[in-house]
Amino acid sequence: MSNKPYRPPAKASPQQGGQMVAVAHEQVWQGPLPPPEELVAFNQAVPGLAETIVEMAKQEAEHRRHLDDVRVAEAIDIRKGDHAARTRGQWLAFLVVAVFTAGGVVSAYLKAPWTSAIFAVSGLGTIVRAFLSSAEKLPKGEK
Numbered sequence: 001m002s003n004k005p006y007r008p009p010a011k012a013s014p015q016q017g018g019q020m021v022a023v024a025h026e027q028v029w030q031g032p033l034p035p036p037e038e039l040v041a042f043n044q045a046v047p048g049l050a051e052t053i054v055e056m057a058k059q060e061a062e063h064r065r066h067l068d069d070v071r072v073a074e075a076i077d078i079r080k081g082d083h084a085a086r087t088r089g090q091w092l093a094f095l096v097v098a099v100f101t102a103g104g105v106v107s108a109y110l111k112a113p114w115t116s117a118i119f120a121v122s123g124l125g126t127i128v129r130a131f132l133s134s135a136e137k138l139p140k141g142e143k
Helices: 036-045 049-109 113-137
Strands: none
Touching: 036 049, 049 113
């Protein structure tokens, strides 16, 4: 960026044997606000424009921070929901294993060895399967 104001080239007329020249000027800045000298130029062109641009930048920054806060809050809510679902699943798994274990104990008491074995293997199988499937889901470094 140069500090010199842009001046269009003088037009050459075809009668004078001159060539027509096209000139393009592009100015780019990063960030929400233009450089101070550009704000002064905007304000000279349209009085009060610099204040409007600064106010718009403030509103945009405030809006962006609000959206970030909303995203963080949603992520926290999702994690809380995931935690609640995992806890509920663990309690239900415990209940299933307890029922199968109780069924095995009752079957053994009633002298039904095959039924007792089926209950015991089903209960233990559920626990073993849960541990094996959770180990498969872990990344390689965490096994």
